[in-house]
Amino acid sequence: MKKKYIAKRIATAVLSGILLVSSILAIGCGNTGSTEKGSSEKGKGASGTSSNSAKGRYVEVLKHSFENVGDLSQLLWRTDGSLAAVDKKNGKFYLSTDNGESFQEESVPVLTELMQGSGDGAIEVHSLSMAPDGSIFFAYVDWSKGGDNVMQIAWIIKPDGTQIELDPIPYADSVSESVYLENGLIYTLGMLGNVYSYDTKNSSSTLLDKKVIEMQGTGNYQIGAWGEGIIITDGEKAYYYDSSMSEPDNSDEIFGEFLAKELSKNGLSMAFAATKESIYTASQGGLYSHVKGGSMMEELLSGTFSCMGDPTISVTAMTANEDGSFFIAYDNGEIYSYTYDANVSATPEEVLQVYGLYDNITVRQAVSRFRKDHPEVYVKFEVGISGEDSVTASDAIQALNTRLLAGEGPDVLLLDGMPIDSYIEKGMLEDLSANMEKIKQESSFYDNILEAYNTKEGLFCVPIRFYIPAILTNEEYKKDMSDLKSLADAVVSLREEKSEEGTILGSYSAEELLQILYLTSSPAFLEKGKLKEDSIKEFLTESKRIFDAEQQNITEERREGRKRMETFLMESGKNTKIEMERLRLQTKTIDLLPKEVWMPAGYLTGMDDLKYVTSMKGQIPTLQYQPMPGQSEGVFTPNGIIGLNAKSKEKENAVAFLNTLLGKDVQGVDLGDGFPVNADAYELYCKKLDDSLYSTSFEGEDGTLYSLDITWPSEEEISTLKDTMISGLHVPTQTDAVLKDTILTAGQLALTGEKTIEDCVDEIKQKMSLYLAE
């Protein structure tokens, strides 16, 4: 009995010891960030992510960069051992006999003659594909032979010089993509989603000989070679087909699901390559492989480790090489090789963590740019609210704060939607003053915007892009608008003058109007951490006047149309874009034509918006634009506010990343997410992208057809925007999510008359008092 008792006590003590030791170990594991010092910290980031000891990764090397290339639509190994790069747009191809190091330009004689013989740009090549034996298929449209019945012409050129012109194809079913296989079969994908096969060995002159499939899907149709057959995608499913099959096989659900997800997430740019064993895809998400009918997609290389992840360029073609490497072509004319190196780390040794609640395309571009300049650093951009799950801003911030408190937070923070003031107050953010001085030596910036968050304690965050709140008015209205009250006066008086249907500012609901007016009035709502009750009352009072005038003549059809558009955006998972779509001046400007709006108000997000505004000035010469009046002057709306973690262990890399983010290369690209804060990059940013003019047209509610010729803003317009608008901006729109949500939620009730303005002000005061008191 006693023995049993002693054994039980020993077992108890041992178990307790195990519990104690394992707990201590668990605590110890979570605290590596603060205990390890020196070189061993390299590669851990602020998060303390341990350096990856796994070896082996595909390494990206630039093989060749083409000058003046049009569209590298195909890469293939020819039977003679040369590598061919097909430039569809220019009707040329390039051959390399040294494994892609250098290329010789070759032409397609018939096509060259045709292009030279026609007017400038009259020949538009829709499809150009090459077979491994050098045979070429191309289809083009000659716009100089216009008219209502434009036909597509297709040719086949054999290596022995045989030229076959096929029957003309009706434009409606014209070929947009093609694959020319070694066995002499040509598969074509038409604009309507029809895939045809054509056997060059027969003597038929009808290209659209045999219909393989008529696709439904989302319209993201693509076609690629697969051994002796093809892979077809309709954006939702993948189809395999070869001539031995009676109909395409779409049973590979894993590949289909991957395609649907990847195409909807990262856009249409995707390339395929296939060997006997596997199919490979390259897209913004990365390089993947899949065995037909297999149960998984294997990620060979993440987009974040390569040019594939760069949002400014797109994958256009790829080839899988016999040695297991890949060549991938991009739309900027560059060809990279991807070769597996078993001796390099699976991820780069150093890790820099960038975190934002929301995705940001400029940050993505900077990540890609930074990776090129610092290949030894892996930049991990983490998005808190991806939209793929039900994570709320509050959930994401809580998870982030837990990491920050544990000393494992990200090195760079994209602060949009985060409690910036609290982070500054807690000493969470690094003072950027000294670093910014160094960065400013390399470029000049709009200091009025860059230093808008400067306080006497320091500069803890900087905006990377900004929108310009503006209003389009007309000389004829002769309205003096300098603040919210005068704006309300102008709207009310214009409503009396314009009794026609349509809105004044272009809003269709109380929420939408408040979102517009909030842009330039919100900075007046808080002063030294206290809520300015008078400002809120004035805001709601004037907003109510505007709302009453605004809503007076909106037709039910128009309101329903707007609802449908927003419902569509919500259902397609783009609900975060609704506010941006509501506020962008581009669409509101077009509404001037059918007089559905008289003084569009919102913000300019970039050249895309500006060109619509200046183009409309061409149509309505008396049109003017000016900063949007509100309760504050000189207001801009930041998009992307960056701060550095004061406890980051990768400060040097974090500062270098900030430098890249604010550098001319990144800032000079217009990604539609705001104007650059780098003044030197402004010229590059405003550079004309496309020589061609185009016209946008739409049908009004009464059936009238309206059209607007879109032209690039003139040098004068670009300078005027810089000198008269941007230089005067110095106050950021309030980005505090609680303040905005409180005012918009309560304010709607005041505007619609469900509550009195006084009651709404009390409600806002009550909620904000709690918030500010905390």
Added chain:
Amino acid sequence: MIPQVTGVGIFIVLPFCDVVRRSFFTAMTGKFCGFRNYLTIFQNEAFLLAIKNTIKFAGTCLPILILVSLGLSAMIYFSRWSKLMKSALLFPMAVPTAVVVLVWKMLFYREGMLNGMLSALSLPQQDFIGSSAAFFVLVGSYLWKNIGYTVVLWMAGMAGISHTMLEAARVDGASEFRCFVSMILPNLKPVFLTIIILSFLNSFKVFREAYLVAGAYPEDSIYMIQHLFNNWFLKLDVDKMAAAAVCIAGLFGAVAHKLNLVKEG
């Protein structure tokens, strides 16, 4: 005892010691700041309001819950349908929070059923969630969810009372009421203390419903200590949280000690 002490020590005592330590330091920079965090929270209007509301809520709910559930348990105890009724009473505990929130919204929102009924009766509509009425909605929700469970606890206590003793009293001529007051109630004293502690702890769980219906900044009357802690964490005010947690732990400790004295005395 060793495993229990080790477990409690590692998972409760040590983390609490860290909380006490943090309450004397700044949140992120880790600088010693003495009692500044304590001074800050007692000057903080939001903290004082949250404490006041939490005490008011517990002070309103606990007596109602204990008395109503005791009455119900007595009725059930003497009823023939006690088994069936016990199962029915536990039903609210099985309802997921998401469903409770949905019901709240359907009933109490501006466009909800209650306002619909008021409109039908030509009475003015009420803002049940955005006015002081929200407090009573919260009290009602707490009682609805917890009464069944508390009744079961009371009945478990009653089941432990000797039937022989009750039969003897009845033979001696004691009425059922006399039996209940003089024999059942005194024997329920240990259960009573358990019920108070459990009910008090359960009163904190009502935060989920309040948060999901009215958000992080609800009407003043239902702004509880958990709202404040949640919001402080979002703002990284961990130093204030630590000081407030120490104060609340002290308060709970004092109450628990007092209850123990009552139990022993």
